[in-house]
Amino acid sequence: MNYLIGLLSVVFFILAISVIAKSMKLNKNLAEGEDESTPLDSSNNSNAYGMLIFWLLGTVAGVWSFLHSLPDFLPEAASKHGIDTDKMFWVSMAVVTFAFFATNTLLLFFAFKYRYNKNRKATFYPVNHKLELIWTVIPAVVMAILVFTGWRTWRDITSQAPSDAVVIEITGHQFGWYVRYAGNDDNQLGNQNYKLIDETNSVGIDFTDKNSFDDFTATELHIPKGKPVLLKIKAQDVLHSVYLPYQRVKMDAVPGMPTKFWFTPTISTDEMRAKLNNKDFNFKLNCTEICGRGHFGMAITVFVDEPADYKKWCAEQKPFLATNPSYLEKVPANLKAKASKYIPAEPIATDSTATAAAL
Amino acid sequence: MSTATTHAEEVHAHAHDHEHEHHEPNFIQKYIFSEDHKTIAKQYLIMGILWAFVGGSLSILFRLQLGFPEMQLDWLRPILGEWIDESGKLDKEFYLALVTMHGTIMVFFVLTAGLSGTFSNFLIPLQIGARDMASGFINMLSFWFFFLSSAVMFSSLFLETGPASGGWVIYPPLSALPQAMPGSGLGMTLWLTAMAFFIVSSLMGGINYICTIINLRTRGMTFTKMPLTIWSFFFTAILGLLSFPVLLSAALLLIFDRSFGTSFYLSEIYIQGQALPNMGGSPILYQHLFWFLGHPEVYIVLLPALGMTSEIIATNARKPIFGYRAMIGSMMGITVLAFIVWAHHMFVTGMNPFLGSVFMFLTLIIAVPSAVKAFNYITTLWKGNLIFTPAMLFSIGLVSLFISGGVTGIILGNSALDINLHDTYFVVAHFHLVMGSASFFGLMAGVYHWYPKMFGRMMNKTLGYIHFWATFVGVYCVFFPMHYTGIAGFPRRYYSFTALGNGREEAFTDLNMFISIAAILTFSAQAIFFWNFFYSIFKGKKATQNPWNSTTLEWTTPVEVGHGNWPGEIPAVYRWPYDYSKPGAESDFIPQNVPYSATPESNLPEENEEIANEKAIESLLAAQNESYNR
Structure with a gap:
């Protein structure tokens, strides 16, 4: 327990320190004058690195806490349908964990990588139908498979009870x-x-x-x-x-x-x-x-x-x-x-x- | 930038010729019974913030019980009085009252009224180029009905029998029978009364939003030139307009059952040694009616947040939102599907399993437009030039939370998997991330982004950064671990987990303590915002006209926006709202009111063709002015 509280306080502490450091730097820079044409300030890079650090700490904390809690989850199901639904649960969990991890990684990594740079201009990229089609179809197909297996299991579970029950x-x-x-x-x-x-x-x-x-x-x-x-x-x-x-x-x-x-x-x-x-x-x-x-x-x-x-x-x-x-x-x-x-x-x-x- | 300024000056240079009459409003007209959409928006926002404080405090109280079941809470007796029992613990019924009121307050009073009420009111006229809402009077009534509803709901917290305690879904018969729990007495009556007023308020607001968007767009503002914020408010209002009346009917039938002896929801009940005469009712009917609102409600709180995020991400990535039309399409898809997925909340209520199959299919379809939205946000960041204002940080946080909470919906929407997870902490984790936290982040992003327009001053950015990081880390620390207790089968709304037996409570004692500490820290961190918000109203740095270099119309108004929004003519709109970093353009943004004829260097071929339409757009001015003078 102390370990957990410690971990949390450390995270908050690091954040507080880094932000205070940033703000001090900010005050300094204010005196020197900043680029007035953008609402930019000197914390921009720190916030970008924050995304990266968040990703790193989040991944470590997520994996560690999952492994730590794993033995305390409900043990193996003690019924026939429960064994099926448990299997399906962990397969679905793997799929969504992958989606969760991949998209969050892209999000935080892009946020870090494309942080403001004076010498660069953002790419005017308003639309790409092919790309949109791909990422509409892929989740749709994955979803269809999950739904179909789920539906079959659900149908079996909710079917008429055997007469000798x-x-x-x-x-x-x-x-x-x-x-x-x-x-x-x-x-x-x-x-x-x-x-x-x-x-x-x-x-x-x-x-x-x-x-x-x-x-x-x-x-x-x-x-x-x-x-x-x-x-x-x-x-x-x-x-x-x-x-x-x-x-x-x-x-x-x-x-x-x-x-x-x-x-x-x-x-x-x-x-x-x-x-x-x-x-x-x-x-x-x-x-x-x-x-x-x-x-x-x-x-x-x-x-x-x-x-x-x-x-x-x-x-x-x-x-x-x-x-x-x-x-x-x-x-x-x-x-x-x-x-x-x-x-x-x-x-x-x-x-x-x-x-x-x-x- | 230069084009923007020149054009703004042009607008100012126009003679002050519209015949809108300007009475100087007195204090009451200006700040209390105001018909000005901006004042009403601020009223909603401040009410929302106060409610968020109340709703948050309630959650801290029950987190104390869940995280520290052994803790002596005698020190709370000065505030809670008899709700702390003789042994120094939280009263068991009061615990249920806390979760009930936390849910009600957060869903309706903070995330519906505080979010949609604030920003629909504030942004619709400003972004579509209207002088005010279609009906300022109904708009004012809408706020005051909300205020009345708030007053009734708040007063129920002080009843001796306690406020409503049957869960925020108030399922009958528990909520219908005062003998089932004290909270179902006067507390429930006040809950229902407050919600009836709330629905009236929400409907008046919604009708106004829809009318305003359809009728009062400035010249040139076609539907496909509207910012995504407006699209999201539009869909939100439609959702509310079609689903809130169903909640009202559910509530009315419940009122009849409670007070007039009808049996809509009651049948074959034996309680406290007495068999009740009610026959033939169905508690499941209530659940259908409730979730017919309840599910769209999720999108009512989420869509405005997503709309504002689209705007903020595009502005601060200095890049057009990726897939503007796909974004509208997904929102439209979500709006339609939102009405036909409600029964996924009811897979194990005894509803016909065939219905369960149907709703499972429909539910998982709704994941597709949601996924498209998430991908579009991520692609908008790709190769952008990101400026991390506090609003931008909260928007990125929103996308992250939207994904993290959204993916587990795929599991819960699967009826076979829902059997084990229904009403466990897995559900709590899911909706607190995807709906609660994501929408809250949208609210925060909106406040930080539009604060300069609301109050003419800037909020302190550094405090904004601290607030964001503390909240972002905190929210994940609170809700992510709840998935674990959910998988371990911990039911929600449990005062304590001792009855699970087999050492399962002990296995997660640490985790529950961790969640509670994280919740307390995250809640405390909101004090930073609270201070920043109220301090900056009076002492913040003066804002400039367009502090974020944004393209939408609200930034063409003066820093201190007066009644009628634009001192001169309302600007016309010639282009879509996302011309950021356009190749060839001098500045990295071109406001919507800059005609294509003024930017030959950056026009795309099809845009050059639109120059021909500019005359037609301008010629609508007289008609537009006419409509305000009628």
């Missing part, structure tokens, strides 16, 4: 995420309605839909490695955005408009821990759409399990109905029998009496 509902609210799984029996999420939300039923599961009966909720996201995962994304109050940095997944959560994103995780939590040599590593799900006071802390932990482990974890989860049997009363009469299967034997008796009493 694991469906998980994720709901953003101020300030956290609710996760609901389709359940161990039907892999179908039941309906949901925001008007049914209460303190326990935090996502508003609709128990008139039989697909809801085996749904279970969790406070962390478990997904199987190597299987397509379809996130059904919802928001309860304001906009949120699902961001899985390592899986390169991002999609807004919009109240009143369900969104989705499907992807295939390729690296499990354990593999990533081994890879980064960090036992405490965990994938995260963050929020990237401003949503209020707690926006920055709106995160849950994501576990990418081996398929077998994932199955095991799912099997251990109890349906919402099983942990909250009182919601059985919301089930319509014709489905009660089906729903009762999910109610554990013991509490059923007490609960049904309670319901009966209430009735």
